[in-house]
Amino acid sequence: xxxxxxxxxxxxxxIEFATRVVTGQILPFGALVLILFGFSIxxxxxxVGTDRRSMLAQAAPGLFWVTVLLxxxxxxxxxxxxxxxxxxxxxxxxAGLDPAGIFLGKVAAVAVQLLLLEVVLGxxxxxxxxxxxxxxxxxxTTVILATAGITAAGTLYAALASGLxxxxxxxxxxxxxxxxxxxxxxxxxxxxxxxxxxxxxxxWTALLGVFALIYLAVGMLAFGLIMEEx
Amino acid sequence: MYWxxxxxxxxxxxxxxxxYALWLLARGRRLSSxxxxxxxxxxx
Amino acid sequence: xxxxxxKVTRVIGYSALAFTALALLFGLVISxxxxxxxxxxxxxxxxxxxxxxxxxxxxxTLVGSVIYLRNRSTFWDLVAGSAAEVGTLYLxxxxxTGAVWGKPTWGTYWEWDPRLTSTxxxxxxxxxxLALRRMELPHEVxxxxxxxxxxxxxxxVIVVHYSVQWWRGLHQGRTFGLDxxxxxxxxxxxxxxxxxxGLIAAWLIIHRFRVGWLERxxxxxxxxxxxxxxxGEGV
Numbered sequence: 137x138x139x140x141x142x143x144x145x146x147x148x149x150x151i152e153f154a155t156r157v158v159t160g161q162i163l164p165f166g167a168l169v170l171i172l173f174g175f176s177i178x179x180x181x182x183x184v185g186t187d188r189r190s191m192l193a194q195a196a197p198g199l200f201w202v203t204v205l206l207x208x209x210x211x212x213x214x215x216x217x218x219x220x221x222x223x224x225x226x227x228x229x230x231a232g233l234d235p236a237g238i239f240l241g242k243v244a245a246v247a248v249q250l251l252l253l254e255v256v257l258g259x260x261x262x263x264x265x266x267x268x269x270x271x272x273x274x275x276x277t278t279v280i281l282a283t284a285g286i287t288a289a290g291t292l293y294a295a296l297a298s299g300l301x302x303x304x305x306x307x308x309x310x311x312x313x314x315x316x317x318x319x320x321x322x323x324x325x326x327x328x329x330x331x332x333x334x335x336x337x338x339x340w341t342a343l344l345g346v347f348a349l350i351y352l353a354v355g356m357l358a359f360g361l362i363m364e365e366x
Numbered sequence: 367m368y369w370x371x372x373x374x375x376x377x378x379x380x381x382x383x384x385x386y387a388l389w390l391l392a393r394g395r396r397l398s399s400x401x402x403x404x405x406x407x408x409x410x
Numbered sequence: 411x412x413x414x415x416x417k418v419t420r421v422i423g424y425s426a427l428a429f430t431a432l433a434l435l436f437g438l439v440i441s442x443x444x445x446x447x448x449x450x451x452x453x454x455x456x457x458x459x460x461x462x463x464x465x466x467x468x469x470x471t472l473v474g475s476v477i478y479l480r481n482r483s484t485f486w487d488l489v490a491g492s493a494a495e496v497g498t499l500y501l502x503x504x505x506x507t508g509a510v511w512g513k514p515t516w517g518t519y520w521e522w523d524p525r526l527t528s529t530x531x532x533x534x535x536x537x538x539x540l541a542l543r544r545m546e547l548p549h550e551v552x553x554x555x556x557x558x559x560x561x562x563x564x565x566x567v568i569v570v571h572y573s574v575q576w577w578r579g580l581h582q583g584r585t586f587g588l589d590x591x592x593x594x595x596x597x598x599x600x601x602x603x604x605x606x607x608g609l610i611a612a613w614l615i616i617h618r619f620r621v622g623w624l625e626r627x628x629x630x631x632x633x634x635x636x637x638x639x640x641x642g643e644g645v
Contacts, residue, residue, distance in 0.1 A: 375511065
């Protein structure tokens, strides 16, 4: 199973390396979203009655994660657009690859791409929104666990909606409500990590870990059913 | 003042149910005219 | 009579009408206002039954999905789909009545209350389930994916429920602390509303199932006709 996962992940990352869709299209899109947030929430606005930081800086953790979710949607759509072209998933199954392995491989490949996006977009958020950094270890943990959760649940749902038609509009509708807890927990944990606010950030990272485990398990169990003769 | 809200709620629920039921009946009638007798299992 | 009705649905339908009349009579006329909520308490006689019935419908969807994954029968696939559609409709009713109840009670249509928030997310999840059921895929593929989603959706609902509750719980206490002084007549009105909306849901699910069955038959007829035509061309 793990060998199959490795093969899948390497294959997907090779395709990405050859086509550069993530670095050439999705990354600039994410950066654009960060800039658009700056336009929509004026950088001069401050929250009355609290510290002097701009509203943009205070909202930065949430804005960052919304941006990541939007970019993740594109990356997930891409991960399955690669397969559905000529019944590739059928071919993979014929080749005797374990469905759970295929699932884990997909998750790993998307996770690697998403981590890359998060590093660059995160740097962008720090620069553009002028946020401080209180606890880098907590931030790193948050990023890793949230990425695992987003890619596990996202891959499961992108597979459910894969096919030649309708997919592009269905994936966001299916994935985003499921990822609502990730946005919630990652946003609050990041807030704790950058501002050192009173909320217990580690509790939220724990929730992110539980979420990732649940959807990794569900995905491994369900992927065989989804792929069966489709 | 309260009654306005009550009216909106009741109209939404019971009106919604009636609209959906009428749509189902109309659709069922239209579809069943196109399906021959022997295929209408589960309809009685 | 119309094509999707039968003796059973007629019995259910007429009793639903009778109970609806009673529910309206008791809910709007006979029972009195509540001490704190005044007349807006009457909205709870449709709000709470809507939510309960919606949960029941999603339970049927879960059961139907599990059975479908075991025996792959069109019957259970359609049961799951019909119940989900009716459940989603009732969830919409619950959200609407909740909002118009909230306005006079809390002063706003929407509060970031844990239950409200997770119900809204759940509503969108089931809209997604219904959208998946309309995808252009072969029947077996679509039904199987819908069944997987029908099961996984319940896990989502639980995860969202607890994380949202935790979210609000860590931030602030309960948004409202009304202590309802519900009396016998009000309980009875609520009970009548539950029976009426429950019977209506049963009627709707059966009719929706039959419409779905007819749709499926029609698809198969078209497929057979297309096959016959193909063969004709070949000769």
